[in-house]
Amino acid sequence: xxxxxxxxxxxxxxxxxxxxxxxxxxxxxxxxxxxxxxxxxxxxxxxxxxxxxxxxxxxxxxxxxxxxxxxxxxxxxxxxxxxxxxxxxxxxxxxxxxxxxxxxxxxxxx
Amino acid sequence: xxxxxxxxxxxxxxxxxxxxxxxxxxxxxxxxxxxxxxxxxxxxxxxxxxxxxxxxxxxxxxxxxxxxxxxxxxxxxxxxxxxxxxxxxxxxxxxxxxxxxxxxxxxxxxxxxx
Numbered sequence: 001x002x003x004x005x006x007x008x009x010x011x012x013x014x015x016x017x018x019x020x021x022x023x024x025x026x027x028x029x030x031x032x033x034x035x036x037x038x039x040x041x042x043x044x045x046x047x048x049x050x051x052x053x054x055x056x057x058x059x060x061x062x063x064x065x066x067x068x069x070x071x072x073x074x075x076x077x078x079x080x081x082x083x084x085x086x087x088x089x090x091x092x093x094x095x096x097x098x099x100x101x102x103x104x105x106x107x108x109x110x
Numbered sequence: 111x112x113x114x115x116x117x118x119x120x121x122x123x124x125x126x127x128x129x130x131x132x133x134x135x136x137x138x139x140x141x142x143x144x145x146x147x148x149x150x151x152x153x154x155x156x157x158x159x160x161x162x163x164x165x166x167x168x169x170x171x172x173x174x175x176x177x178x179x180x181x182x183x184x185x186x187x188x189x190x191x192x193x194x195x196x197x198x199x200x201x202x203x204x205x206x207x208x209x210x211x212x213x214x215x216x217x218x219x220x221x222x223x224x
Contacts, residue, residue: 033211042216043199058211090153098144099201099212101154 002026004102006091012108013081021076021105023091031094032074033058034066036087037104043090049074081109112137116200116215123190124223131185131218133200138178144212145174145185146199154199158185162205190222 004025013019025032034046035058045058049068063085065077074093078085086109091102113136123129133143142161146154158167158174160183166175173186187194197219201212 040216043201043214045211048211092154096141098142098156098159100156101146103153 004091004093004100006089006102006105008105009103010106012110013078014110015082017081018077018079019081020078021089021091021107022073023075023102024073025091025093025100026072027093027095027100028071029093029095029100030071031096032068033092033094033099034064034074034076035090035092036060036085037090038087046076046089081107083109085109112140112202112204112213114200114202114213114215116198116218118218119216120219120221122221122223125190125192127190127222128186128188129190129220131187131198131200131220133183133185133215135181135183135202135213137204138181139205140178141203141205143174143176143183144201144203145172145183146201148197148199148217150196157198187220190220192222192224195220195222 007022030051033048035043037043044060047066049055052071055066067075089105092099115134117132144159145157148154160167160176171188176183197217199217200215203212
């Protein structure tokens with residue numbers, strides 16, 4: 001039982017490049033989330049998926065897209081990376097009895 | 111909009127001391143409240159979850175209380191150890207339909223000095 005897994009762990013991009021962050025959970029949770037964490041700003045919700053086939057914007061969705069591929073997987077895509085997207089990205093899942101987080105992806109955009 | 115505040119932002123205590131971390135929230139219509147621990151460079155680890163109908167939860171040396179009416183929660187750590195050094199985050203899940211979104215505080219960074 002791996003919980004929530006994320007890939008990659010680290011990534012460096014140049015401005016304008018694109019990439020997809022992958023997330024998977026094996027706890028059969030309906031809801032999945034993407035957050036970013038920045039110094040002094042705390043954790044902010046980017047997008048969430050209440051159930052398979054649905055996605056909704058969170059607090060800071062601009063510059064991102066998501067795909068809920070199936071119940072297990074929820075990916076986050078940066079189409080044209082900007083330095084302001086340098087951050088640590090966390091994926092989480094829940095079933096209404098608490099949220100469980102992945103280890104994070106540290107992204108640097110130069 | 112729900113806002114979560116954690117005071118103090120940082121705390122340093124000698125080993126063995128009992129301590130309390132505070133969390134306050136502006137909208138009392140919550141579904142539950144969760145305390146997390148985050149070690150440097152790591153993800154969040156769930157410590158305790160208190161449902162809105164509960165007053166407290168305990169796990170080992172940790173005890174979390176919830177007072178919905180006053181919009182407050184406390185995390186009590188007994189007999190602190192250097193291994194307790196981490197950032198502690200409080201998060202509330204609002205009531206109502208939806209996907210159980212959490213609103214986080216900015217955390218309290220705890221240092222336990224040997």
